[in-house]
Amino acid sequence: MAERKGSLRSYILSRIILAIPMLLIIITFVFFIMRVAPGDPVAAMLGPHAPLAYKEKLREELGLTLPLYQQYLNYLAQVFTLNLGSSLTTGDSVATDIFVYYFPATLELTIFSTIVALGVGIPLGKIAAVKRDKKADVVIRLFGIIIYALPIYWFGFMLQLLFGYYLGIFPTGGRLSPGITPPPHITGLYTIDSLLTGNISTFLDALWHLALPSITLGLILSGVFIRTIRVNMLNTLQSDYVQAARARGVDEKEVINRHAYRNALVPVVTIMGMEIALLFAGAVLTETTYSFKGMGYLLVWSIQNRDYTMVQGAVIVYSIIIILFSGIIDIINAYIDPRIRY
Amino acid sequence: MDEDNKRLMDYIKRKFMVNWLFGPLFREGKNTSAILVWVGFFILLFFIIIAVFAPFIAPYNPLKPAPGAPSFAPPSLKYPMGTDLLGYDLYSRVIWGSRIPLEVSALSIAFSLIVGMPVGLISGFIGGKIDRVLVMVMDSIYAFPGLILAIVMTALLGPGLINVAISIAVVYIPLYFRTVRNHTLSVKQELYVESGRAIGATKLQLITSFIAPNVILTVPVLISLNAADAILTEASLSFLGLGIPPLTPDWGREISDGSYYLQQAPWLAFFPGIFIVLLVVALSLIGEGLNDIVNPLIKRRESL
Numbered sequence: 286m287a288e289r290k291g292s293l294r295s296y297i298l299s300r301i302i303l304a305i306p307m308l309l310i311i312i313t314f315v316f317f318i319m320r321v322a323p324g325d326p327v328a329a330m331l332g333p334h335a336p337l338a339y340k341e342k343l344r345e346e347l348g349l350t351l352p353l354y355q356q357y358l359n360y361l362a363q364v365f366t367l368n369l370g371s372s373l374t375t376g377d378s379v380a381t382d383i384f385v386y387y388f389p390a391t392l393e394l395t396i397f398s399t400i401v402a403l404g405v406g407i408p409l410g411k412i413a414a415v416k417r418d419k420k421a422d423v424v425i426r427l428f429g430i431i432i433y434a435l436p437i438y439w440f441g442f443m444l445q446l447l448f449g450y451y452l453g454i455f456p457t458g459g460r461l462s463p464g465i466t467p468p469p470h471i472t473g474l475y476t477i478d479s480l481l482t483g484n485i486s487t488f489l490d491a492l493w494h495l496a497l498p499s500i501t502l503g504l505i506l507s508g509v510f511i512r513t514i515r516v517n518m519l520n521t522l523q524s525d526y527v528q529a530a531r532a533r534g535v536d537e538k539e540v541i542n543r544h545a546y547r548n549a550l551v552p553v554v555t556i557m558g559m560e561i562a563l564l565f566a567g568a569v570l571t572e573t574t575y576s577f578k579g580m581g582y583l584l585v586w587s588i589q590n591r592d593y594t595m596v597q598g599a600v601i602v603y604s605i606i607i608i609l610f611s612g613i614i615d616i617i618n619a620y621i622d623p624r625i626r627y
Numbered sequence: 628m629d630e631d632n633k634r635l636m637d638y639i640k641r642k643f644m645v646n647w648l649f650g651p652l653f654r655e656g657k658n659t660s661a662i663l664v665w666v667g668f669f670i671l672l673f674f675i676i677i678a679v680f681a682p683f684i685a686p687y688n689p690l691k692p693a694p695g696a697p698s699f700a701p702p703s704l705k706y707p708m709g710t711d712l713l714g715y716d717l718y719s720r721v722i723w724g725s726r727i728p729l730e731v732s733a734l735s736i737a738f739s740l741i742v743g744m745p746v747g748l749i750s751g752f753i754g755g756k757i758d759r760v761l762v763m764v765m766d767s768i769y770a771f772p773g774l775i776l777a778i779v780m781t782a783l784l785g786p787g788l789i790n791v792a793i794s795i796a797v798v799y800i801p802l803y804f805r806t807v808r809n810h811t812l813s814v815k816q817e818l819y820v821e822s823g824r825a826i827g828a829t830k831l832q833l834i835t836s837f838i839a840p841n842v843i844l845t846v847p848v849l850i851s852l853n854a855a856d857a858i859l860t861e862a863s864l865s866f867l868g869l870g871i872p873p874l875t876p877d878w879g880r881e882i883s884d885g886s887y888y889l890q891q892a893p894w895l896a897f898f899p900g901i902f903i904v905l906l907v908v909a910l911s912l913i914g915e916g917l918n919d920i921v922n923p924l925i926k927r928r929e930s931l
Binding site: 306307310311314315318319430431433434435436437438439440442443445446450562563565566569570573574581584585588589596600603604607608611 | 763764766767768769770771772773774775776778779780782783855859862863866867868869879882883886889890893896897899900903904907908911912915
């Protein structure tokens, strides 16, 4: 392909245009899983022993008796108008439930987890690279491998046990202590809303509840950052311009901090793009472990309660979020590194 | 003659990574990764033995309470990992519980390999529009959080070992597709493929006898890297109560059951998790090590 020097604007435009077929593909894939895959949603919902008449009624209500293409078109219309139907268990609007209550909670958890992951992963990766093959490097690499191998929920339970039950430092579940009223809904993120309304005690309580879940998810994700930062640092430490700096007699500390470290940080944004899927998948398990009422908690709850419309709605919203976020990250990436735009 | 022999031996050693892989076993080698591969391999072997010989290793029937066992007995010589509410011996359940993760992840890897590899080969070989569409589709699936996809699929397919394996396989097909396709793209430019074309090999022959054998070399690394992930996904699904029928001994399920008694009987959640961690670490060590051998991205600079 001939290399063209594009402006950032044209890159953003092409990225948006690219996002549309991607969204369509995922949405279609979800449709096929939910309608065409051998599992019968109605049977999955009602259990195998439900009376036939009841099954038929529900099938009709859900529009499952229509021809397939009609179902698909209805489904697409649902996605693009974000009218995701109403919950089969509570009767609430699926879209409202997700966007007002559950998604903000997940967003809050993922933001704080990312902060933990970066705060732990970047310094450790740097140390490992600088102390290559020394004791510190071996320990940090082992930490990276082991932390990645931990089942999130198990790690969460162990932290609950230690910090919640034995030491009593952190709460083991929920978003706020019982008795504390959630802040007025502005963004849905309790920490931000309570700050905006100037309610410091609610803010601290929300933060206190976020601590263990964010540490759990953040530490697990930090492994990937450790590894990437380490590899990048090693590469840059061996590159010609670092050699040149060394040859000029630049102090080794400055070589590491000024020359190598900065460049090793650039790919962090790229990794974050790849991490998004892992982040949301990890959030499902973290939320279940801590009864943290976010989208993952909602998804699992809806599956257990056979709330088909809610499950479908959650999966659609997940697809939109993932595509949106990875698009944003790609654009940030292009902004930082002009070589990406072509 | 001697010179030739030496060159041949050198070639064989390099080609089959003899020094690299086996050196550390016999002498103090510089290469820590090779040792790690072996450590990983022995741990994996340990788990396979446990799974195969579970009936002989487990002291009690995992599906029945141990006779005369108190509920919530802490770990002791009689019950090495303690007992649960109904007096089931956790140790026996954890030993038996190694079977399902191993079976399911092996099956799921086989499924995704069977689908991902041929599609990747063909897509990379023929190129053009079909290739572009396939790449787009696979990339889109890959962008979606795998666990969430697997959760929804198992929920719809219903419980059963095969269903769980299929759900996990769908998540990893894009991985195999991508790697095989990209490798095919570069291999098909090679001179020997060109020569195959020149002597009149058909497209099928080109794929099966010229390209595939070369591309397959990357697959073992991919499998070992993927296996750790597959084990974790399987455990997560059973933790969420999906896929594996109730009462079946399975690590993820054991953690979930134990989590209700976290304060009273912390051992119930603790021990199955340790087993998962050990197995996943072992597989990661194998995968990472092999990856280092096959794709030595960062070459050591001896002069530095």
